[in-house]
Amino acid sequence: MELYTPLSTGSGYWNPLMWLIATILTLIIAYIIWVRGEKNYKRGTEQTKPFISGNPEPPKGVVHIRAGNLYWGFIDALDRYYRYLIPLHTGIMTDYLLWIFGITAGLLVVLVVV
Amino acid sequence: MITDFVIKNAPILVVAIPLIGAFLCPLVGRISPMWRKTWVLGIVTVTSLIAILLASMVLTHGAITYVFGASTSDLTVPIDSGGIPVRIIFTVDAMSAFMEVITALVGFSVILYSMVADKERSNLEQYYTLFLLLICSVMGMVTTGDLFNFFVFIEISSMASAGLVAYRVEKGRAIEAAIKYFMVSTIAAIFFLFAIAILYGQYNALNIAMLAERLQFTLLDKIALILIVMALATKCGAVPMHFWTPDAYTLAPSSVTAMLVVTSQASLYGLFRFVFTLYHLHLNYVMIGWFLIIIGVLSMVIGVTMAIPQKDVKRLMAYHAISQTGYMLLGVGVGLAVLGDSTQLTRFGIIAMEGGIFHIINHAMYKGLLFLTAGAIIFRIGSRDMNRMGGLGHSMKYTMIFFIIGALSIAGIPPFNGFASKLLIYESVYLFNPFLAIIAMVVSILTLASFVKVFHSIFMGPPLPEYSNVKEAPLPMLIGMGILALGILLFGLFPQTVIDTLVHPATAALLNQSSYVNAVIGGV
Numbered sequence: 001m002e003l004y005t006p007l008s009t010g011s012g013y014w015n016p017l018m019w020l021i022a023t024i025l026t027l028i029i030a031y032i033i034w035v036r037g038e039k040n041y042k043r044g045t046e047q048t049k050p051f052i053s054g055n056p057e058p059p060k061g062v063v064h065i066r067a068g069n070l071y072w073g074f075i076d077a078l079d080r081y082y083r084y085l086i087p088l089h090t091g092i093m094t095d096y097l098l099w100i101f102g103i104t105a106g107l108l109v110v111l112v113v114v
Numbered sequence: 115m116i117t118d119f120v121i122k123n124a125p126i127l128v129v130a131i132p133l134i135g136a137f138l139c140p141l142v143g144r145i146s147p148m149w150r151k152t153w154v155l156g157i158v159t160v161t162s163l164i165a166i167l168l169a170s171m172v173l174t175h176g177a178i179t180y181v182f183g184a185s186t187s188d189l190t191v192p193i194d195s196g197g198i199p200v201r202i203i204f205t206v207d208a209m210s211a212f213m214e215v216i217t218a219l220v221g222f223s224v225i226l227y228s229m230v231a232d233k234e235r236s237n238l239e240q241y242y243t244l245f246l247l248l249i250c251s252v253m254g255m256v257t258t259g260d261l262f263n264f265f266v267f268i269e270i271s272s273m274a275s276a277g278l279v280a281y282r283v284e285k286g287r288a289i290e291a292a293i294k295y296f297m298v299s300t301i302a303a304i305f306f307l308f309a310i311a312i313l314y315g316q317y318n319a320l321n322i323a324m325l326a327e328r329l330q331f332t333l334l335d336k337i338a339l340i341l342i343v344m345a346l347a348t349k350c351g352a353v354p355m356h357f358w359t360p361d362a363y364t365l366a367p368s369s370v371t372a373m374l375v376v377t378s379q380a381s382l383y384g385l386f387r388f389v390f391t392l393y394h395l396h397l398n399y400v401m402i403g404w405f406l407i408i409i410g411v412l413s414m415v416i417g418v419t420m421a422i423p424q425k426d427v428k429r430l431m432a433y434h435a436i437s438q439t440g441y442m443l444l445g446v447g448v449g450l451a452v453l454g455d456s457t458q459l460t461r462f463g464i465i466a467m468e469g470g471i472f473h474i475i476n477h478a479m480y481k482g483l484l485f486l487t488a489g490a491i492i493f494r495i496g497s498r499d500m501n502r503m504g505g506l507g508h509s510m511k512y513t514m515i516f517f518i519i520g521a522l523s524i525a526g527i528p529p530f531n532g533f534a535s536k537l538l539i540y541e542s543v544y545l546f547n548p549f550l551a552i553i554a555m556v557v558s559i560l561t562l563a564s565f566v567k568v569f570h571s572i573f574m575g576p577p578l579p580e581y582s583n584v585k586e587a588p589l590p591m592l593i594g595m596g597i598l599a600l601g602i603l604l605f606g607l608f609p610q611t612v613i614d615t616l617v618h619p620a621t622a623a624l625l626n627q628s629s630y631v632n633a634v635i636g637g638v
Contacts, residue, residue, distance in 0.1 A: 007534055007609040009541045010465040016529035016607050023529075064575035067425050067500035070567045075423050085420065089357060093294045096357040097301060103354060104305070104344045107405070111336050114401060 122187060124168040125180035125204040128214065128253045131161045136246035143239035151229055154242045158225040161249065162218035169211035169218075173619055177207035177633035179259070190634050199321045205259030205634055208619035212471070213256035213383045215616065216478045219601060220376050221249045227486050227594030228369035231493050235367075241281055247274040248373055255380040259634060261310045262320045264384060268306060268349065271377050272299035278370040279362045291361040298358040302348040309341035322392055323634035326627060331396040339397055342388050343405070349381035352443060353412040356436045360420075363432035364498070368489020371428065372482035375435055379474050382439065386446055386471075390624040395454060403451025410443030411550060414557040421564050426498045427488045430568060431481070434524060437557060438477045444554060445470020445539045448546045449621075462545040464621060469538030471624075472617045476531040476605060480523040483598040487517040490587035490595070491572060500571040507573030509584045514573045516595040521569060523602050525562035531602050534609035 006015035041047060050057055057063075075082060120127060135157030143150035172178055180187050182202040191199050206214075225245070232241065247270060254267035276299070280292030313335070314320055317328045329335060348355035359378075363371045389402060417437025424430035449467030452458035490513045491506060492498055507514045523530035526537075536558060544551035586592070605612050623630065 004608075005610040005614075007537070007613070009538055010462060011541045011545070014528075014534065014537055014609070016534070016609065019529050020607065059579075061504075061578050061580070064504040064578065065570070066502075066504065067567060067571035070570065071422055071563070074563075078419070081419070082423065085416065086423075089360070089420070091361070093297055096294065096298055096355075099354045099357065100298070100301060100344065100348055104340065107340045107344065108337065110401075111340055112333075114398065 120164060120167070121171070123180070124164050124171065125178060125206050125257055126182075128161055128165045128168060129204075129250055129257060131164065132157055132246040132250035132253065135161075136243045136250060139243045139246060140239040143242075147233075147238070150239060150242065154225060154246065155229065157246060158222055158249065161253070162222040165214040165218035165253065168206060169215050169616075172206050172208055172211040173615065177205060177623070177630065179633055180204040180206075190636075198319060199324055199634060202263055203259045203321055203323075203634060204257045205323065205630065206257055207630055207633065208616075208623040209383065209387065209471075209621075210256045210623075212475065212616050212620040213380060214253065216379065216475050217249065217252050217256070217376055220372060220478050220482045220598070221252075223594045223597040224369045224372045224482065224486070226597070227372075227489070227591050228367070230588045230590045231369055231489055232367055235281075237281075241278070244274045244277045244281075245370070245373070248278065248377060252377055252380045256383055259322050260320050261313065261322060261325070265303060265306050265310060268299075268303050268345075268381075268384075271380070272296060272303060275299070275362070275370075275374055275377055279366040279374075281370070282365065282367055284365055288365040291358075291365040295358045295362040298348060298355075302345040305341040305345035305348075309338040309345070312338040312341075321634060322387070323631045326392050326394065326631050327635060329393065329396050331393070335393075335396070336398075339389075339393055339402070343385060343402065346381045346385035346388070347409060350378045350385065350439055351413075351436050352409045352439055353416045353436060354409075356413065356417070359436055360429050360432040363435060363485075364426060364429040368428070368485050368492065371432075371489075372485040375481050375485070376478055378435070378439065379442075379478060382442060382474065386624055389450060390453075391627055391630050394627040399450050399453040403447050403449075403453070406443045406447030406450060407550065410440040410445075410447050411553055413437060413440030413443060414554065415440075418557050418560045418564065422560065422567070425500050427491070427500050427503075427568060427572065428485070428498050430500075430564065431484050431488060434484075434561060434564065435477075435481055437561065438473070438481065438524065440557070441536065441539055441554065442470045442473045442477070444543060444550065445473060445535075448543050448550075449625075452546070453625075458546075459625075462542040464625070465538055466542035466546065467621045467624070468613060468617050469535050469542060471620050472538060472609070472613060473532075473535035475612075475616070476523070476535045476602075479598050479601045479605070480520045480530070480532055483516060483520040483595055483602065484524065486591070486595045486598065487513050487520060490591050493587065493591070494584050495581055500568065503572045504575040504581075505573075505577040506581060506584065508577045509581065510573075510586050512592050513587050513595070516592075516599050517569065517573065519599045519602055521562075521565035523606070525565055526558040527562065529606045531605035531609065534606055 006013045142153040179190050181190050184201055190203055251267045251271035251274060255264060258264050276292045276296035279295055280289045282288045313325055317325055319325050351359035414437050417433050421430045421433035445466045449463045452463040523532035526533045540551050540554055
């Protein structure tokens with residue numbers, strides 16, 4: 001009996017344990033590189049403060065990029081798509097039901113035709 | 115003696131124990147909160163253990179039938195009934211067992227989590243009564259072999275779910291979401307009831323196996339099929355019948371949301387069960403298969419693209435739940451579309467179905483985990499708005515680790531379980547239609563992008579002054595999340611074992627209609 005069977009996908013196979021071993025090895029190599037880095041680094045000193053062209057660091061709450069500012073480019077690029085999609089989600093219950101009845105009616109028509 | 119009783123009556127016990135537990139919960143709760151906690155946890159633990167026992171029995175010995183009111187529990191067709199299984203029959207095959215394992219695993223984790231997450235709320239007796247009723251209804255849906263019984267359990271799940279969604283009130287918004295959910299569920303249930311009436315009117319039977327044997331696929335049967343498919347596609351939140359999902363998932367307590375995911379998947383189970391076991395080759399499998407594929411692709415794309423702009427963490431996750439349901443519909447839809455072509459079915463159809471079914475259990479775990487992590491954050495900071503969050507990785511390290519596991523899994527990143535099921539879907543669907551596989555992969559990339567946003571918004575950045583006093587989630591909540599995270603890791607590292615043990619038998623049970631029919635009709 002085999003100790004471990006990789007996932008057979010029909011077209012090939014996938015062995016997560018090999019992937020895990022490769023990841024662990026990569027992390028070990030990364031760690032070795034990291035420990036050979038700057039020896040003079042000290043936590044909690046001036047070294048850890050961000051340098052913003054000599055300007056004082058803004059309050060912590062201000063520098064964090066909030067969720068609303070992320071992916072604005074993606075959403076802006078797909079503006080024409082979202083302009084139709086978001087208003088479809090009206091939050092009105094009768095609209096929800098209309099979709100259900102509409103699709104059911106459409107399927108019944110297709111059924112009769114086919 | 116007790117062991118014999120449990121083994122003999124396991125199919126009914128998984129339904130009866132949470133049902134009795136639910137109705138006794140208000141009485142036990144009168145004694146003290148500690149008694150109530152012990153009672154609820156005890157009921158769920160016993161139910162979960164029996165469900166796992168039942169699943170192991172089914173996977174070892176084959177389908178089990180349980181007949182109500184018969185002299186022996188396997189006397190499915192009484193001698194004087196004219197060959198009709200007149201009694202209510204529970205039929206548990208490998209697919210049912212698969213769903214029971216999911217319900218047991220998630221139900222136990224969620225209740226454990228809920229013990230702390232919801233402890234400050236009022237009316238907890240009613241809350242846990244509804245929660246146990248919800249577990250009972252899901253167990254019933256996946257266990258019963260009777261159409262009308264299935265309808266009854268759908269109704270119980272709708273009522274319990276709506277009550278739980280409305281539980282927090284939230285200035286009336288939760289009640290509004292619950293009313294919407296209840297109305298949509300009721301319409302879906304009426305569709306289902308109408309389909310039952312059509313089938314009963316023609317064949318004088320309500321038993322699925324009996325109906326499967328007698329079905330002629332008349333025009334009325336086709337109408338019944340459409341009504342069943344629409345009812346259950348609505349209940350599982352497939353696009354474009356998904357509108358109730360973000361409302362209900364967002365405003366329900368997080369532990370309830372995690373359980374609602376399992377409830378939706380029980381509806382998905384029903385959809386697959388009726389299409390494969392009841393109709394099988396009688397139906398126009400190419401048309402229905404493509405219908406499932408189309409709503410699957412729509413669910414994937416619309417779900418993920420609607421998730422990206424969201425700022426409410428639970429609403430975002432709710433849209434992802436819709437998106438992930440699409441993968442299951444796609445995988446099983448491809449299997450259905452080639453059901454009559456044995457060459458294609460063997461070449462990629464079975465693998466596609468296995469991918470879709472494997473994704474059900476994976477989704478229950480990682481989506482349950484993600485909702486629980488969201489709940490832990492809301493529990494600590496009192497807000498769902500990601501615009502108000504940040505830097506929580508400093509104070510909620512374990513929650514962050516669990517979130518990372520859930521997020522990487524839902525995005526299909528190896529070695530987590532989501533990758534394993536998605537890989538099966540990609541490769542098999544590619545052989546069916548490469549374009550569909552490409553869409554599935556793009557949706558995974560967008561899912562990852564979306565969860566990178568969530569991760570950054572919630573956990574990254576400097577510690578914010580307003581959350582300087584925030585602490586890690588309490589231990590029972592972490593244990594609840596930990597159980598699901600462990601499941602994700604194990605299922606991701608040993609996917610073939612899960613497939614061999616649970617998924618392949620479940621897929622075979624769906625494909626092999628005659629074994630289901632024989633398990634019931636053959637038991638004279």
